[in-house]
Amino acid sequence: MEMYGRPDDSPFLVHTPHLRDTEYVFNMLRSTVQGLSNSEVVSRLMKVGANKLPATKKPSNLWKFLMQFTEPLVIMLLVSCLVSILISEFADAIGILIAICIVNIVGFVQQQKSEKSAEALKRFVTHQSKVIRGGIQKEIDSTELVPGDIVVLTLGDRVPADLRIFESVDLSIEQEILSGEKKNIYKYSEPMDGDGSEAAWERNNMAYMGTIVTNGNGRGVTVGTGANTEFGRICSSVHNSENEETQTPLQESMSQLAKQLSTIACVVVAIIFLVGALQGKPLLDMFTIAVSLAVAAIPEGLPIVVTVTLALGVTRMSKKRAIIRVLPAVEALGAASVICSDKTGTITKMK
Numbered sequence: 302m303e304m305y306g307r308p309d310d311s312p313f314l315v316h317t318p319h320l321r322d323t324e325y326v327f328n329m330l331r332s333t334v335q336g337l338s339n340s341e342v343v344s345r346l347m348k349v350g351a352n353k354l355p356a357t358k359k360p361s362n363l364w365k366f367l368m369q370f371t372e373p374l375v376i377m378l379l380v381s382c383l384v385s386i387l388i389s390e391f392a393d394a395i396g397i398l399i400a401i402c403i404v405n406i407v408g409f410v411q412q413q414k415s416e417k418s419a420e421a422l423k424r425f426v427t428h429q430s431k432v433i434r435g436g437i438q439k440e441i442d443s444t445e446l447v448p449g450d451i452v453v454l455t456l457g458d459r460v461p462a463d464l465r466i467f468e469s470v471d472l473s474i475e476q477e478i479l480s481g482e483k484k485n486i487y488k489y490s491e492p493m494d495g496d497g498s499e500a501a502w503e504r505n506n507m508a509y510m511g512t513i514v515t516n517g518n519g520r521g522v523t524v525g526t527g528a529n530t531e532f533g534r535i536c537s538s539v540h541n542s543e544n545e546e547t548q549t550p551l552q553e554s555m556s557q558l559a560k561q562l563s564t565i566a567c568v569v570v571a572i573i574f575l576v577g578a579l580q581g582k583p584l585l586d587m588f589t590i591a592v593s594l595a596v597a598a599i600p601e602g603l604p605i606v607v608t609v610t611l612a613l614g615v616t617r618m619s620k621k622r623a624i625i626r627v628l629p630a631v632e633a634l635g636a637a638s639v640i641c642s643d644k645t646g647t648i649t650k651m652k
Contacts, residue, residue: 315465317497318524319504323467323490332449332522334467336433345447352446352462352526354536362413369405373559375604388589404604407612430461433520450523454514463530464508464521466490471517476502478511479531485515501531551632555607569594 315321315329327333337345360368370379378401385394430443431453438453443461446452452464454472466472466488473485480502488505501509508514508521510532527533570591577587614631 315524318465319493319499319507320495320497321465322492323465323522326465326467326522326524330449330522330524332451334433334451334520335436336451337447337449338435342434342445342447342450345449346445349447350527351444353444354533355528362409365413366405366409369408370401372604373556375401375404377559377562378604388593390593400604404608407608431455431458446523446526448523448526452521452523453518454508454521455518456514456516458514460508460510460512460514462510462523463525465524466506466508466519466521468520469517470519472514472519473516474508474512475515476509476512479509488519490519550636551607551611551629 315326318326321329369375378397382394382397382401385391385397428443429440430446431438431440432446433439433451433453446462450462452461454460454464460474467490469489472488474488475483475485477483480500482502486502486505488508490506493499493504493506501507508519510525510530525531525533528537573591573594574584574587577590578584611629611631614635618631
């Protein structure tokens, strides 16, 4: 069942507000059509926090760059570079190091560009709102909205929080950000019939953060702010999916290749060293020969080819207005044989 508010603020909780009449919603929020008093706003702001999406702690650019070195094949190249230095093959070591730098710099720069593009989501949060407090209409910063505030909606406004509409004059709102469909939805104030399982864009007496008023005007009482809005839940799910440690088909293949090459290299070193020792040859010479062959077996150019190819794929996707945040995701999309979407083009992940 949908619930707005915070668990420790029971007076501000409203269960399925779209199924309730406005009198019930106002009672639960301890508000009226005249709005809240300034003292009550201050009290609620301290309890529920500002009306803004929670900021996610992002790693520093240095950390992001260093994380590029954790790829299995890159680790193998680093080991190969170290071994080349130990056996005085400095030319090979420099070549391998250059290859590693090219791979990591290209990957880091591309990731930075994609993250800047993804920050565009924040533009859907409006900065100013028209509210009624103590019977007086005023304009405030949207971050100061609290549950129970009365918000005035007019043509062209971007809805600053989740609202239960209680007054509507030819009010219609475009909800593409939620439904994926670019069309105007008429809004009214009467409670809906249903069981609470209706999708957000089907609730015609609700206005949600980030949507746009395209016609008429109306008023609504705030039932959800910040992370407790539908838009906040979308952002939260996006951040959660980013934190999931999943690998694309290409990453799995590269990891498997790195393991196989490591195993083969160790076996080759052991066999050559053992055979040479049994033949009575100098152990140091045999070790140097075995390690040199093992290093030669590692394809230093492979990470460069893969990274550059993926970067070109990201560039082509950007021309098609598609944002790719992680390079291997380009290959994952190419590996898909069937893509199922609804009529709006929305794609969901099934587990």
